Amino acid sequence: MLWKDEYELGVPVIDAQHKELFRRVESFLQVLRSKDRWEDKIPQINETLEFMKRYVVEHFRDEEEYQKSINYPGYKYHKQIHDDMVQYVQEVSKQYEQSSDNEDLMQQFGGRLLAWLINHVAAEDQLIADYAKKKGMSGNDR
């Protein structure tokens, strides 16, 4: 299982969204890496890509709102990381629509997404929880 309890920030809305992201990415990877023919995987790949385009934006927006509400000093830097990821997902999605042979593109996307998501939630997002905890606002005891 991709999700680990130590990733929890102690902010219920954000934690629920993170769990959903991990669940979707995990199921995307299972399809992507299965031995099935690429043609058979396409419907679920398309569905995940559409979900990512929509949900990532929604989740990042909610997370940024939370950061603003606690005056998180790393807001600007964190937002830039979010914006860069949204741009990457949109670029990949565009290339995917335009390309006829796109399995390699999706494998490349899957590998980067996996490492990016784990680092972002296990490292970058934990800094928000550490700050909130220090200020006595929220966050889990870690």
Place this chain on the structure above:
Amino acid sequence: MIDKLYKTFVDATHNVFKLMLNISDISDHPADDFKSDETVDIAIGIVGDLKGEVIYRFPVSTSLNMVNIMSGMQFEEVDVFVTSAISEIANIISGNVLTALSEDMKCDILPPEQYKRGEEDKDYEIKTSSCISTTIGEICLEIGLNRAS
């Protein structure tokens, strides 16, 4: 400068392995001891006050172990997915290094690229390398940088 760069890269690798892979047992030693026939070599270009590149040499077994831990799946060969995940890790380590050094210098990193061995050695003013040992294998870092004129 060389000592500080070396230490910052080792520390950043340590942190990334701890947070992303839950591996804390890490030590560094001279790169001369690094022996691996097959590696996934990822180059990260650096521009700004310093200009050059860092080459991360991940042995195949280390690469597969890293991706297996992250994904909870079983990868048996290096393919586009594995190379992409490993490239992102090299990108993350390099980004963390430049953030840690940002009070001393302003630099940016370029997107990771697969490095082809056999290319002509470039001449760098600052050149250092390190081998990092972990419980899932070794990694070699080759750092080559020039000060911007």
